[in-house]
Amino acid sequence: MAGGRVFSCNNTNSVGGSNNLSVLLQSQRVPSSSEPMDPLFIPRPGSSPYSFFGTRSMVSFEGVHGGNRSFFRSFDEEENGDEDLDEYFHQPEKKRRLTVDQVQFLEKSFEVENKLEPERKTQLAKELGLQPRQVAIWFQNRRARWKTKQLEKDYDTLQASFNTLKDDYGILLKEKDKLKQEVLQLTDKLVMKEKNNSELSDVNTVCQEPPQKPVDSDSPHSSYPFEPDQSDTSQDEEDNLSKALFQPSSYIFPKLEDNDYSDPPASSCSYGFHVEDHAFWSSAY
DNA sequence: TTGTGTTTTATTGCCTCC
DNA sequence: GGAGGCAATAAAACACAA
Numbered sequence: 011m012a013g014g015r016v017f018s019c020n021n022t023n024s025v026g027g028s029n030n031l032s033v034l035l036q037s038q039r040v041p042s043s044s045e046p047m048d049p050l051f052i053p054r055p056g057s058s059p060y061s062f063f064g065t066r067s068m069v070s071f072e073g074v075h076g077g078n079r080s081f082f083r084s085f086d087e088e089e090n091g092d093e094d095l096d097e098y099f100h101q102p103e104k105k106r107r108l109t110v111d112q113v114q115f116l117e118k119s120f121e122v123e124n125k126l127e128p129e130r131k132t133q134l135a136k137e138l139g140l141q142p143r144q145v146a147i148w149f150q151n152r153r154a155r156w157k158t159k160q161l162e163k164d165y166d167t168l169q170a171s172f173n174t175l176k177d178d179y180g181i182l183l184k185e186k187d188k189l190k191q192e193v194l195q196l197t198d199k200l201v202m203k204e205k206n207n208s209e210l211s212d213v214n215t216v217c218q219e220p221p222q223k224p225v226d227s228d229s230p231h232s233s234y235p236f237e238p239d240q241s242d243t244s245q246d247e248e249d250n251l252s253k254a255l256f257q258p259s260s261y262i263f264p265k266l267e268d269n270d271y272s273d274p275p276a277s278s279c280s281y282g283f284h285v286e287d288h289a290f291w292s293s294a295y
Numbered sequence: 296t297t298g299t300g301t302t303t304t305a306t307t308g309c310c311t312c313c
Numbered sequence: 314g315g316a317g318g319c320a321a322t323a324a325a326a327c328a329c330a331a
Contacts, residue, residue, distance in 0.1 A: 105304050105325045113303095128316095147305060150318070155303095157319095 108148070112138050116145070120152050 108116070119134060126134075126149045135142040 107303065107326065125318095144304085146317085148303095151304070154319080 108138075108140075112140070116148055116152070120149065120156075124149070124153055124156065 115138060116134070119130075123130075126146060131142050131145050131149075134140075135145045138145065
């Protein structure tokens with residue numbers, strides 16, 4: 011036997027050999043489901059209305075007579091009760107379900123406290139006409155069922171949380187993509203701007219000739235055709251890039267204050283810029 | 296009626312606590 | 314070491330569709 015434990019569970023549900031069933035039937039009363047139950051479900055001693063079966067072992071004929079009919083109902087209705095009784099007492103020991111009332115009573119008791127102290131177990135067993143061991147087993151199985159239900163509940167809760175998080179993640183992902191697209195567009199704009207500026211710089215380098223006149227050092231920017239457009243400062247990123255690209259130190263354009271390119275180089279077109287050109291490029295952005 | 300899936304009752308073996 | 318709890322499992326009882 012496991013753990014040295016010895017269970018004397020012989021014939022737990024059957025009526026003892028000396029029991030007179032008719033006396034038993036008269037002396038026992040099954041409370042209807044509408045009857046109020048003891049708040050703590052520890053049946054009152056003595057003439058408690060919840061003393062289902064006295065101290066005798068419970069007899070359930072569910073299954074023997076079929077359906078969910080209780081023991082008493084079965085015998086009230088059967089005309090050949092003796093034969094059934096005989097059949098019952100001679101059948102081999104079988105598992106028998108508790109009656110609806112017994113289960114209800116145990117359920118209420120379980121709601122109050124799902125653990126079973128020895129005293130309570132004995133009391134319940136006495137009042138329900140069960141072996142204490144049966145009461146203990148019922149509580150044990152009931153706890154297992156409760157745990158399973160609880161796990162299912164927890165799973166549902168976690169599943170709901172997961173779904174919410176998943177939805178939030180999806181929204182954030184879309185937002186991220188949108189912002190990424192925005193950054194790409196702005197970057198493209200800046201690259202194009204830089205490219206155009208480089209082209210202009212190349213043209214000017216090609217067309218440049220030694221200055222004929224001394225440079226006016228007091229106004230270094232006055233003759234630069236492409237000064238940064240200071241009006242467009244709405245976006246920080248572009249603004250920073252603009253600052254970097256258009257720092258005076260990085261200006262690559264030659265001074266064109268004295269436009270002496272009356273004869274453009276043969277290798278290229280007329281790269282002489284006019285003020286309108288500056289306006290054109292500036293407005294392009 | 297019968298096959299099959301589910302529920303309930305009970306057992307077994309292991310573990311923890313006192 | 315005994316008592317009691319729990320997980321796993323067996324087996325009877327039950328429900329239900331075909």
